[in-house]
Every structure is written in C-alpha cells, then in structure tokens.
Amino acid sequence: MTDIRLPAEVKHKAELEALAASDNAPRPPGWRLSPRAVETYVMGSDTPVGGVLITPKYIGDRALVQVAIATLASDRALMLVGEPGTAKSWLSEHLAAAISGTSGLIVQGTAGTSEEQLKYGWNYALLLAEGPSQKALVPSPILRAMREGKFARLEEITRTSSEIQDALISILSEKQIAIPELGEGVSAARGFNIIATANTRDRGVNEMSAALKRRFNFVTIPVVEDLEQEIRIVTRREAELRSDYQVGVEPPAELAKVLVTLFQELRAGVTKDGKTKVKQPGSVLSTAEAISVLFNSGILAQHFGDGQVTPEDLVRSLLGAVAKESRDDVKAVREYCETVAKGRAGLWKEFYSAAKRRLNP
Amino acid sequence: MNLDLLRSVHVFPIRHHSPRSSAALRAFLEHTRPSLVLVEGPHDATHLLAALVDPGTKPPVAILGYRVDGEQGSSLWPFATYSPEYVAVKWAAERGARAEFIDIAIGTALAPHEGEVVGHEDLDDPGSEESWAPEHEADEPAAAVAQVQEEEEEAPRVNVYQACAEARGFRSFEEFWEASFEAPAYDPSSFREALIAYADLVRAEGDRLVHRARDAFMARQVLERIEQGIAPERIAVVVGAAHAAAFAAGDVDLSLDECLPAPVPVAATLIPYSFPRLAEQLGYGAGNRAPRYYQRAHDAGCDFQRATLEVLVEFTEHLRLRGFMASLADTIEAYRLAVRLADIRGKAGPGLDEVREATIATLCRGDAAHVDGFLWPAMIGKSVGHVASRIGRTSLQEEFWREVRARRLPASDAPESFTLQLTNETEVGTSIFLHRLRIGEVPYPTYLGTQRGLGGRAARAKQDAALDTQAFLSQVNEAWEAQWTPATDVALVEKIVLGDTLEQVVTRALGERLANAGGAGDAADVLLDAVLTSCPVTVSAALRACDRLAAYDDDLPSLARTTSNVSYLVSFGSTRSRSSVGDQVLVPLARKSFDRAVLRVRQACTGDDEAVAPIKGALRTLHDLATSRPYLDQQAWAEAARDIAETFTVNPACSGMCCGLLYLAQKLDEDEVSRIVGLRLGAIGEPLAAASFLDGFLEVNALVMVKSRPVVEALDAFLAGIAPERFRETLPVLRRAFSRLGTTERRYLLENVLVARRIADRAEAAHIVLLEQDRERLVAMSDELSAAMDDLDELL
Numbered sequence A: 001m002t003d004i005r006l007p008a009e010v011k012h013k014a015e016l017e018a019l020a021a022s023d024n025a026p027r028p029p030g031w032r033l034s035p036r037a038v039e040t041y042v043m044g045s046d047t048p049v050g051g052v053l054i055t056p057k058y059i060g061d062r063a064l065v066q067v068a069i070a071t072l073a074s075d076r077a078l079m080l081v082g083e084p085g086t087a088k089s090w091l092s093e094h095l096a097a098a099i100s101g102t103s104g105l106i107v108q109g110t111a112g113t114s115e116e117q118l119k120y121g122w123n124y125a126l127l128l129a130e131g132p133s134q135k136a137l138v139p140s141p142i143l144r145a146m147r148e149g150k151f152a153r154l155e156e157i158t159r160t161s162s163e164i165q166d167a168l169i170s171i172l173s174e175k176q177i178a179i180p181e182l183g184e185g186v187s188a189a190r191g192f193n194i195i196a197t198a199n200t201r202d203r204g205v206n207e208m209s210a211a212l213k214r215r216f217n218f219v220t221i222p223v224v225e226d227l228e229q230e231i232r233i234v235t236r237r238e239a240e241l242r243s244d245y246q247v248g249v250e251p252p253a254e255l256a257k258v259l260v261t262l263f264q265e266l267r268a269g270v271t272k273d274g275k276t277k278v279k280q281p282g283s284v285l286s287t288a289e290a291i292s293v294l295f296n297s298g299i300l301a302q303h304f305g306d307g308q309v310t311p312e313d314l315v316r317s318l319l320g321a322v323a324k325e326s327r328d329d330v331k332a333v334r335e336y337c338e339t340v341a342k343g344r345a346g347l348w349k350e351f352y353s354a355a356k357r358r359l360n361p
Numbered sequence B: 001m002n003l004d005l006l007r008s009v010h011v012f013p014i015r016h017h018s019p020r021s022s023a024a025l026r027a028f029l030e031h032t033r034p035s036l037v038l039v040e041g042p043h044d045a046t047h048l049l050a051a052l053v054d055p056g057t058k059p060p061v062a063i064l065g066y067r068v069d070g071e072q073g074s075s076l077w078p079f080a081t082y083s084p085e086y087v088a089v090k091w092a093a094e095r096g097a098r099a100e101f102i103d104i105a106i107g108t109a110l111a112p113h114e115g116e117v118v119g120h121e122d123l124d125d126p127g128s129e130e131s132w133a134p135e136h137e138a139d140e141p142a143a144a145v146a147q148v149q150e151e152e153e154e155a156p157r158v159n160v161y162q163a164c165a166e167a168r169g170f171r172s173f174e175e176f177w178e179a180s181f182e183a184p185a186y187d188p189s190s191f192r193e194a195l196i197a198y199a200d201l202v203r204a205e206g207d208r209l210v211h212r213a214r215d216a217f218m219a220r221q222v223l224e225r226i227e228q229g230i231a232p233e234r235i236a237v238v239v240g241a242a243h244a245a246a247f248a249a250g251d252v253d254l255s256l257d258e259c260l261p262a263p264v265p266v267a268a269t270l271i272p273y274s275f276p277r278l279a280e281q282l283g284y285g286a287g288n289r290a291p292r293y294y295q296r297a298h299d300a301g302c303d304f305q306r307a308t309l310e311v312l313v314e315f316t317e318h319l320r321l322r323g324f325m326a327s328l329a330d331t332i333e334a335y336r337l338a339v340r341l342a343d344i345r346g347k348a349g350p351g352l353d354e355v356r357e358a359t360i361a362t363l364c365r366g367d368a369a370h371v372d373g374f375l376w377p378a379m380i381g382k383s384v385g386h387v388a389s390r391i392g393r394t395s396l397q398e399e400f401w402r403e404v405r406a407r408r409l410p411a412s413d414a415p416e417s418f419t420l421q422l423t424n425e426t427e428v429g430t431s432i433f434l435h436r437l438r439i440g441e442v443p444y445p446t447y448l449g450t451q452r453g454l455g456g457r458a459a460r461a462k463q464d465a466a467l468d469t470q471a472f473l474s475q476v477n478e479a480w481e482a483q484w485t486p487a488t489d490v491a492l493v494e495k496i497v498l499g500d501t502l503e504q505v506v507t508r509a510l511g512e513r514l515a516n517a518g519g520a521g522d523a524a525d526v527l528l529d530a531v532l533t534s535c536p537v538t539v540s541a542a543l544r545a546c547d548r549l550a551a552y553d554d555d556l557p558s559l560a561r562t563t564s565n566v567s568y569l570v571s572f573g574s575t576r577s578r579s580s581v582g583d584q585v586l587v588p589l590a591r592k593s594f595d596r597a598v599l600r601v602r603q604a605c606t607g608d609d610e611a612v613a614p615i616k617g618a619l620r621t622l623h624d625l626a627t628s629r630p631y632l633d634q635q636a637w638a639e640a641a642r643d644i645a646e647t648f649t650v651n652p653a654c655s656g657m658c659c660g661l662l663y664l665a666q667k668l669d670e671d672e673v674s675r676i677v678g679l680r681l682g683a684i685g686e687p688l689a690a691a692s693f694l695d696g697f698l699e700v701n702a703l704v705m706v707k708s709r710p711v712v713e714a715l716d717a718f719l720a721g722i723a724p725e726r727f728r729e730t731l732p733v734l735r736r737a738f739s740r741l742g743t744t745e746r747r748y749l750l751e752n753v754l755v756a757r758r759i760a761d762r763a764e765a766a767h768i769v770l771l772e773q774d775r776e777r778l779v780a781m782s783d784e785l786s787a788a789m790d791d792l793d794e795l796l
C-alpha cells in the first residue's frame, strides 16, 4: 500500500507543469513558480489552468497560506505550529513540492536526532579506505537542500534536543555548513530555506530558545471549528484516499456528518447547541483522525459488510482508533453515546445501537 | 433652473472619514481656490460651523440633531480631523472663504418616510447604512450604540458592497476600500475619477428614492447660490461620491425633492465624540476600523507606510515592557512581511489586514492574543474630542461635567473601574450621582456590586449567620466601572425633556416604574433605588406602594425581595440618609412581607425543576433574613423549612436545599440530617428524585456537606446502590450536583468515602497520594481503593 503514497510533486506533476507554463509573474530566486502560482496550487482554482484542473490541497484560510508563502520568499524560515493532525506536514509537503519541485528533503525530529542527520555523515568504509573525500561524505537533507537551492523540511522540531536546536541556529543564521574534514564549507544556493513543523501538544514551542525562534516566522494552523468546513475536508480527503488506494466504498454523506459532529463535540467537551457537557477524551481527535476513521469504515464495509457503509462499520472503525489510545477514551465515547447520541434521530439511532452492542459485549 | 450650470462648479467626491479623500481634497481646494465651499451636511446646522472650526474645538466631535416634539429620534454627524468635510470647512476658515452645509434639514432626516426615517447615509458608504441606521435610534436613542452593534452581528448583511469587494478578491469592503482608495498615492484628479467611477457602479445597483431626492435638494441649493450671483467657478461642492457622480452625470431630477416629508421639530448642538465610536465595529460610518491609525496617516501627510512603522515600533515597545523578546529586527521583518503580503495580494501597499497578519507571524510568534489585545485597540485609540465653550450646553450636561470634574471621575472612552468608600460623605455623594445616571439611563456607569470592606471576606459574609449588620453596612463600599461615550452626551441632551436636573429625571423615571409595578417586589426595588439616588418624594411613594401590594402578593420571590430590600434599609442609616423614613415604618413592613412569604413556601415548592429555580433563590434569601434579622419570626421560618425538608410532596431540590440550610444553621443535628439524607437517598426512592435532592443539598454549601461523615456515608451507599441501568439516567443530574464541588471538597469527599468503606487505616496514605495527585499509585494500592476511585471517577 505504501507504494501508492506518491510524493506531492509526482502525484500532482501535471498541475505543477501547467501552472509553471502559464506563470508569467516574477519568481523569487530558485523558485519553480511565482508566489501567486504557489498559492493557486495549494488553494486550488475554480477554473482550469492551461487545461488542467487545480485541486485544493489545504482547505482553510487563504490568508494563512499567503503569510507562509510570503515568509518563504524572504530569508526567514517558516514554522508551522498547531495541534496534531491539522495538516502542518501536509502543507509543508505541498509548499516544498510547488516551490522546490521536491518535498523529499526531510529530517524527522526526534529526541534522538543527531547532528549527522542535520549536517552530514560519512560512509565509513570509504572513509577508511580513501580518507575524507566528497565521495565518502553522506550529506544530510539540509546539506543537499543548501547545495541545490531547495527547501528542506524539518518535522516536529520541538522534539529534538537543545544541542540540535543550537546547531540549527547557526545553519539558519550563517546559511552554510562547514566541513572541516575537507577544509571546505557549503554555502546555501539561492532558493534554500527551511519549513519546520511543531506540535503544540508537545509543549516544546515555549522552550525553544529565543535565538532559534527569531530565525522563524510563525504560522499557526488552526483546528477546524466550523462543522460544514470540517465535513468538507474529511469527505474530500477520504474520497482522494479511496481513489489513491483503489479500496473502500463511498460512505453516505450523513455518516460523515455524524462522525465529524461527534469529533467536534468530544473535542469541545460540549454539544454543538451548547446544552450538554460531555467528557473530553485525553487523546487528540484530529481532522486527520476523522479522515482515517471514515476511510477505514469504507474498507470494513467492503471486506466484511454488504458493500454499504453502515453506522456499524463506523463504530468499529472509530473504536479501533480510540481504543488504541486508552481505556479512558473508550469511556468518554460510551458516555457520549448515552448522553448525546441516544437522543438524536436519523443515522444517530443506528449509530447508538451499534455502539451499545460493541461497547457492552 | 439650469442643471448644466452644475458642471461648471468644482464638485469633489469624498467618503466620510477617509484620509486619502481629505488629502486629495485639500490639494484640490488649494488649486481651485473657491470663495464658497458647499459641504454635505444638514443646512440648518450651518450656524454650528463657526464652533466646529473654533480653535477650542478638538475633533472627534459630532453634530447631534434631536427631536424636540416629545417623540424619540436623534442622529449624529461625526467629524474627525481627517474627515474631508472637516478639512473643507477648516480650509475655508483659514483662507477666508465661506463654508455652508447644503444637505436636507435635520428635521427632514429624522422625519418618518415609508416606514423608516429619511436618514442621511450615503449610497457609496456601506458603513453608515449598516451600522448606524437611524431606525435603531428611533426607539432607544441613548443606548443605541451598543445595541446597534449586537443587532448587526446577528444579521450580517450580504450586500452589493461586500459582493463588489469579493469579486475583486478582497475579504471585506473595508479591505477593498483601503487597497483601492487609501493606499495608492493619488493626485486629486485621478482620485476624483477613480472614486466617481466606483460611485457610478454603486449607483447602477439601484438608487433609493431618498438618495435621489437628496441629490435634487443639494443641486437646488448649489443652483440657488449661483442665481444669487456667485460665479460657478468660485464654488466648490464637497459631497459623498454617489452625489458627486450624479452631478457629474447630470443625472438629477430637481422635482424629486418634493417627495421628501415635512421636517419634524428639532434642535442641534455639537457634542464630543470619540475614536472608539468612530471605529467601524462600534458605530457610525465605515473606513474607520482604526481611527488612531488613520489619524497618524493623516498627520504624516497621508503616508500610510510611515503610520504602519510607527504603530509597529510602538507595539514592539509594548511587548518589551511586558517582558517579551522583541527586537527592532523583528519589527522590520514584520513590516517587510506586510509589504510582501500586500504584494502577493496585488495591493499598492500594506493595509491593516497585512499589518495584523504579519505582526502575528513575526513579533508574536504565531499567537494572535497580543495583537488583538493591544495592537488593535492601539490602532483604534481612545481619544475623546472637545467642544469649544461657545457651544451652549444643557443643564444636564453642565451638571454631569461639573460633577465628573469635581469628583475626578473617568472622562475617557475606555472602561475604568474604581471603588467608593461609603464611610465618607463625599463618596456617598459620588455614589448617589452614579446611581442617578444609572437609573436615569444615561450610559456611563456600570454598578459592579457591593463588597464588604475586607476584600476576601466579601463572599463569606453572606454565610456568616450572626452578622453584625450595622458594622457590615457602615463598612460598605461600592465597586463601579465608568466609561464616557458620545452616547452619554446624547442622553444628557435628550433627557432634558424629562427634567432640568438628574434628580428630576430620576424621580420621573422611578415614578413611571412605580406606576407599572406588578407586585410588592417591584415596588421594593423602586424603594431601594429611590434611597440609593436620594429622591425623597419617591421613597415615600414607594413605601406606600409596597405596603399596599404586599397585602395581595402571592409570589414567593417577590415577597422575599420585598423583605430583603426593606430589611436592607432598616440598617442603612449609617451610610446615607434615607430621608424621613424610620425603622418604625420599615420593620412592620419587613415583617408583613416575611410572614406572608413563610405561609406561601409550601405551595411555591411544588413546581417542576424550571419553576422552582427562582424559588430556590427565594428560599435562601428568606433563610438568610430569618437568621440575621432579630425582628423576623425565626421560629416560623424554621418550621416551614423543616416541613419542606421532610415532605415528599414538593420538588426534591427544594427539600434538599432546606435540609442543607437548616443543617448549616445548626437547626438540624448530625443524627437528624443523616436520617433525612438516608431516607432520601435510600434504596426505596427514585434515583432521579434522590439526585435532585442531592443537587439542592450540595447547592447550599458543598464543603460543609462533604465534611459530614453521616452525609457521606448515605451518599456512598446511595451511589453504590443505584442499579447500573438506572445509573446512566441519573448521571446528568449527579454530574450537575457534583460539579458544585471544588478540589478541596472533592478531597474531603474522597477521604470520607474511604472512611465509610472502612479502609480508614489507608486513608492517611491515600491522603498523601491525593495531595501528590498521583492517581496511578493510589489505584495500585488496593482493589478496594481502586473500586472506590472508580465509582467516584465516573462523577468527579
């Protein structure tokens, strides 16, 4: 299945080419498209460009995408912050793909991220055989981005150690990486920049040093609060996944509405009408999670059901997602079903009885 | 009359409060050098122009026109220094030219016409149409400011202006206006062309008849001046863009002014106005999302970039003062990002939206809080204008400003709070003044409440049964918030028909309320207000009304309110005079309403949950009074309350509350309370009724309740005893009941549950663990403990 997950620049090659062909606006040095064209690529377009329909990638506030693009067109790096599953990585991938033509120069931030992963390492066999040489050097994605004048992506920056964050400060301020072993340094070609993402649940953003923060402009990606908007995102992305992977069945629109309503109400701790308080689960019920729950229920329906996506499938898929987080969260869902879902009409009725069956075996 | 002559006068189109309009207009006037400047504004207010340009007048100010025939109705014509109308009049004064207003009379603008008033908003300006539509003013003139805003939020109007902006890729009309007209550095003639082209577009969308009638009226005024012998080339006409476009197109039907209604009787004056009111979200006219920012741009010769940098530097300093990292490099980056954003959006320069978004991304590191909390208010500003002393003021305005100055009360358009010590004669006077404004409905003060002198004890004072009321009242102080807004002066001008002094205005208002009082409680409210505002005539009248109404009143909350208000007065003498009324009048009245209330308690407690919600409040009031006022029949109350606590035929929440109140006042001992609670929560009863009893019980004082071991034992047995299938049903009520518990209460409850389950030996350990909030360890300690935790966890 993983093979079908193509990088954005490959998947949307036709769109990117069409945009480039009809883009007369000036491009910042090293950019494949003008800022306007990048915006069109990310936000989509109502009318085809050069005969190619430009699909929306990020669904949300255009102003926020414009701030991101305007930042990247300067020498400031971009930091996308927000709750998990709000499309930070998704936006980062598409921006890199549209501007640099590649979204693959990526460093995953973890507690164990090393300076080698940030700068360069060595092929030790070659190093021993021939001594330090360009051939023995293993460049990091950032070093490659510098050489080629492209964007590097740094995911979950707040999870990295403070040493790594300090090393990043000098990379960002000097725009070069010294390789003393070879007696040389690599300076960034024009077009180089970094898009980082940071998760506000990690609580690490505040602990980042002021010196590092100063190298970035910050764009906060919001959690979607509008019901219709989130339904649009979820159903659209679910349909795309279904067509990418060629599996699953299309769920009825009302089912998506049940799911997204449930997510938003549990997230907020209160029902949409503001009347009933509900227990909030500890884990993040993100938009991304809603997409995968809906997608999975389509797969369940295809394999185990009669080809129709039912509330039963939704409940199974939902519990799979929630249960893996914690027992407490299952409790929260159960209580939600009793206090909220039970009293509602339409598909909620079936949803409630399915949930009751699954939750009290 | 020859319409063609209109084309020979110098017509200049403007938008209200637009710095770019003003800059272009000034250059235009310098160039054309007219001897007569005709300005859009009510022609019968021309006599106010001298005061408008008087050096003693500092905008923002507004012309206030109001009806004097007893009907409600008023309207405002505001001016900032950067308003083109003001610039035109000022220019004329400086250059020795004559300036006159030429629009329809105030009385015409306020006259009803086809279900609305005629108004004076301009077609090209969506702000005036949406946010200060005169029909709102018609019913509630003085309080209109805040109210209009609310209504506006409820019914956002999708209109031609918004559509026009969206079609060009802008999010709002204001953004469109800024990008198209304020930011580009126009010369006068290109500005004029651009604005007229825009106005033509709006005109094509349909012209209201009154707009065309005003076109006709103003055209006639211009033509009359020409007939009087002034050469057309010596005349400049400064009018809204849509009127200018009509003149330029020769599209004026002079007969139309006949369809305007006859003017109603009015008067006009000049009053101070303020930046916050000019701001779009609060009031009149668009183009002023940020008056202070516009003022800066105007002061810098319409240089918006300079204004932007200035506010950003100011904001950086603000952040630094608050201990945030913010460097000049960040400021510059914010500015540059705003410029790049404007560029991406195809704008000539950054507008407010770009500044806001760029500041969040840079100086604020992605967090909008500081921008919305400081930068935005700083852009709006809070300046209040000043009117030259040559403008006569009403006696109410005189009184207001005299008192505000003498008492050093807040005089700016931003809320300020303060506390009055009522031990001091002067501050009692201030209190009376503020209460008079409040009751006379002059928007200025907000009463925040009465607190006991020793801050932290305020909340507890209520529950202290044996309270020395005299001492309490002698220490009383009042917390207030006050904010001057133009609506304050509007009200002071308009209320003059109700009286020449605030006392007269209040006496009249209270008199009306008394005439409409539905029960003793209403009259008692008036009584209290009359004492607070020191209106002796009304005090006597209210007392008589109370006495009369109390004899027939069957409403428990009304009777409780009467008792409470009258008792309040019994001990009030120390802080302010209550004129001639003595305890010999008040005490019998308090007794009368109290006794009547006690007789009606049982009946009042029988309603459903919704019906008894106000009853519960009355029960608490009566209980507090019974236990603190020696002249009330405490015994009768105790019997009535006990009856409610014991009987099963009233709403269980009331029973719970009475039980709790009696227990708290030590009228029930531990044994009795555990018997009653045990009975209520026992296995035989309905879980729902039990939960409701519990809710009323805990509402009284959760802490004392959960500290009582018998109570907790009964509670624990009840929780453990509810059948699982019933448990869910009672969950919402239980959840509400337990939501009254704070962390301390929860800890006590848990400790006592542990004791109740005879695992007290481990309670000490549990106590320590709980303090550490280490639930995991607690659960690991024992199965029993974890079972207890689990039950409670469901709820807490």
Ligand SMILES: Nc1ncnc2c1ncn2[C@@H]1O[C@H](COP(=O)(O)OP(=O)(O)O)[C@@H](O)[C@H]1O
Binding pocket: A057, A058, A059, A060, A082, A083, A084, A085, A086, A087, A088, A089, A090, A091, A197, A233, A237, A287, A288, A289, A291
């Ligand atoms: N507003 C949105 N527009 C488009 N896709 C979204 C949006 N919000 C969430 N998604 C989808 O959810 C997933 C977000 O995952 P990801 O980018 O990894 O989140 P994050 O990095 O913020 O944790 C992607 O598949 C994305 O398509």
Ligand SMILES: [Mg+2]
Binding pocket: A085, A088, A089, A090, A155, A197
């Ligand atoms: Mg991510």
